[in-house]
Amino acid sequence: MRKLRMLIEIERQAGFGPITAVFLAVFALCSVAVWLADPATNTLGDGLWFSFQAVSTIGFGDITAAGPVARVTTVVLSVVSIFYIALITGVVVSYCNAMVRARQEGTLAHFMDNLERLEDMTPEELAAFSQRVHEYRNRR
Structure with missing residues (x-):
């Protein structure tokens, strides 16, 4: 229980909750933008899948950013996700340091x-x- 309280406190100090909400909003907006603007993206699910591939840097290539809006959206989402993943890494490192x-x-x-x-x-x-x-x- 002490470990969980410590993790929650570290997340709170890092502003993890509000930053996660902003990240999820940007992710959703980018997914919708790709779905609406890119002719190769047929469904919202395809837009979400494309955004997930951009965030995780997997890039399977089954859905590609063909139009200019989709490409700009990919750049924005990639930059935002780099900072978000860095925040997650920082929270994990802070937690490990606190445990030590x-x-x-x-x-x-x-x-x-x-x-x-x-x-x-x-x-x-x-x-x-x-x-x-x-x-x-x-x-x-």
């Missing part, structure tokens, strides 16, 4: 580091350190 930090906080090395800098700690840090020591004692 959480594991390190409970290690003996971290405890020893805190002991070495007792004089430099603020009263809040001392209280938190004391609380962790009490929690550790109670677990044993």
Whole structure:
């Protein structure tokens, strides 16, 4: 449960929800634009499939951007998707870093580091350190 809360907090700090909504709106608009403007795209499903291929860079080639509107739409969707995928990567990396930090906080090395800098700690840090020591004692 703690891991899930940590992931949700990282997503919230990154603005993942609103950015995902914008990405999905751009994806839908581009799919509709390709469907309406490109003669090779017969259905909305074909427009969605074409957009998915552009976002994922798969590009099977079964549906191609033949008209100028479809080509411009492909460029826009590709650029937006690059930034969105970078955001997803950043969220995953932040989550992994937070997990590593959480594991390190409970290690003996971290405890020893805190002991070495007792004089430099603020009263809040001392209280938190004391609380962790009490929690550790109670677990044993």
